[in-house]
Amino acid sequence: MNAAKVLDAKGLACPMPVVRARKTMKEMETGEILEIQTTDKGSRADLTAWAKSGGHEMIDQKEDAGVFTFWIKKG
Amino acid sequence: MIVTPITAGEVAKKVINKENFFILDVRNEDAFTDWKIEGESIQYMNIPYFDLIDGVEEILDQIPTDKEVIVVCAKEGSSIFVAEMIAEEGRDVSYLQGGMKAWSEHLEPVKVGDLKDGGAIYQFVRIGKGCLSYMIVSNGEAVIVDATRMTDVFIDFAKQLDVKITNVLDTHLHADHISGGRKIAEAVNGTYWLPPKDATEVTFDYEPLEDGRVITVGTSKIDIQALYSPGHTIGSTSFIVDNAYLLSGDILFIDSIGRPDLAGLAEDWVGDLRETLYSRYRGLAEDLLVLPAHFMIIEELNEDGSVSEKLGKLFANNHGLNIEDEQEFRQMVTGNLPPQPNAYQEIRQMNMGKIAPDEETQREMEIGPNRCAVR
Structure with missing residues (x-):
């Protein structure tokens, strides 16, 4: 996946992964992809809901050894 | 501010x-x-x-x-x-x-009544999830029924009352919440009981709860009589305590009845469910106080926060007990089932002893309402 930016939000608890994702996304251009890594289980539902509410697109996500990775395309 | x-x-x-x-x-x-x-x-x-x-x-x-x-x-x-x-x-x-x-983990203990020879029965209301557990206490001993994962609450409560937990029972193999029964039994060196028909795949030792089996609490011999009452699960067992209380498990609730699909196919067990509710329970005394293992809606709570009602009142008012036509009943309990509880397959696996996830994962598994009933 060709991500324009990678955000390491591992170890952060809610609400910080979404707060950081939102801040990073603001600095990006429409169509660019943000990769976010988290360890907070709640971040899965929250990032999905946040992306939808902000008009972004959740392109893909995976879980590997307790680390969740999301690729969100800026809308 | x-x-x-x-x-x-x-x-x-x-x-x-x-x-x-x-x-x-x-x-x-x-x-x-x-x-x-x-x-x-x-x-x-x-x-x-x-x-x-x-x-x-x-x-x-x-x-x-x-x-x-x-x-x-x-x-x-x-x-x-x-x-x-x-x-x-x-x-x-x-x-x-x-x-x-x-909120999901909070338990509110409420005394629901006295026993004839002294002693009392307490209900533990898990208000955020709608689960109900029980502690029956008499002459220095306690029996726990349908304990939740928060085992410390039960063990501490028994300590406060200065009673020894001797037996721990589950009315059935739960699919909506993780049972604390086995853990409590191990901690207090007590006996853990399960209906054998729900326990065919469990990985641990247990005492089989069979129809007519009598368990005694304390020296005053408060009897807990097991009553085989399948329908929610094939093994579902009710208990009559002190000839005054009917612990109905997930078979009969205050304003709803148990759903038959969480451990198999609804069609397979709907007949058992009807037999239990319309025949077996009909033979019981109407002044038994029904104490279910769940509530669905907050309106089912009494003034003091407890959940209970006389069996006779339920025969009169509970819609699920008043469907004359068997086909209509079948349609009600199989045709329009609510979504299944969160992670119910994993919860069943855990209650069988097949998996042992960490506490954080257990919490996640139990997120959401119980959804064990149909109305």
């Missing part, structure tokens, strides 16, 4: 007392729609925290100033984040300590 933490226990008391208060739930909409703090006099507002990151000015005029405001989220982090912004705008505000996870 200040942000005050409020515990799940304090919120539970408000719900039981039907207090008027305002909940600002900042979880995402799906989570809120699926499951929230229920109460008869609660006013709600749901806005996900990520829509409030820039500030709360836009919603400030929708937050009342004449009632208590409690901000709620999944674990508490986001509710503190939002509550602090509201406080900065000059409002007093609370947040739910530990969030919905703490």
Whole structure:
């Protein structure tokens, strides 16, 4: 996946992964992809809901050894 | 202005007392729609925290100033984040300590009645999830029925009453919550009982709960009589305690009946469910006080926060007990089933001893309402 930016939000608890994702996304251009890594289980539902509410697109996500990775395309 | 933490226990008391208060739930909409703090006099507002990151000015005029405001989220982090912004705008505000996870785990013990030879029966109301557990106490001994995962609460309660837990029973293999039964039995060196037909795949030793089996509490011989009553699961067993109380498990609730599909096919067990409700239970004394393993809606709570009703009243008022036509009954319990409880397959596996996830995972598995009933 060709991500324009990678955000390491591992170890952060809610609400910080979404707060950081939102801040990073603001600095990006429409169509660019943000990769976010988290360890907070709640971040899965929250990032999905946040992306939808902000008009972004959740392109893909995976879980590997307790680390969740999301690729969100800026809308 | 200040942000005050409020515990799940304090919120539970408000719900039981039907207090008027305002909940600002900042979880995402799906989570809120699926499951929230229920109460008869609660006013709600749901806005996900990520829509409030820039500030709360836009919603400030929708937050009342004449009632208590409690901000709620999944674990508490986001509710503190939002509550602090509201406080900065000059409002007093609370947040739910530990969030919905703490709400899901809170148990409220209520005494539901006395036993004839001394002793008492207590109900543990898991108000956030609708699970009900029981402790029957007599002459220095205690029996626990349908214990939840929060085993310390039961063990500590027995200590406070200065009674020894001797037997721990589950009415059936639960699919909506993780049983604490086996863990308590191990901790107190007591006996753990399960209906054998629900236990064919379990990986541990247990004592089989069979029809007519009698378990005694204390020297005054308060009998707990097992009554085979399949339908919710194939092994589901009810208990008659002291000839006064009917612990109905997930077969019969106050305003609903058990669903037959969580451990197999609804069509397979609907006949058993009807037989239990319309034949076996009909043969019991109508003045038995029914004590179910769940409630579905907050209106089922009595004034003191307990959940109970006379069997005769349920025969008269519970819709699920009043469907004459068998085909119509079949349609009701198989045709329009609610969504299944969160992670119910994993929960069953865990209750069989097949998997042993860590505590955090167990908490996640139990998120949401119990959904064991059909109306």
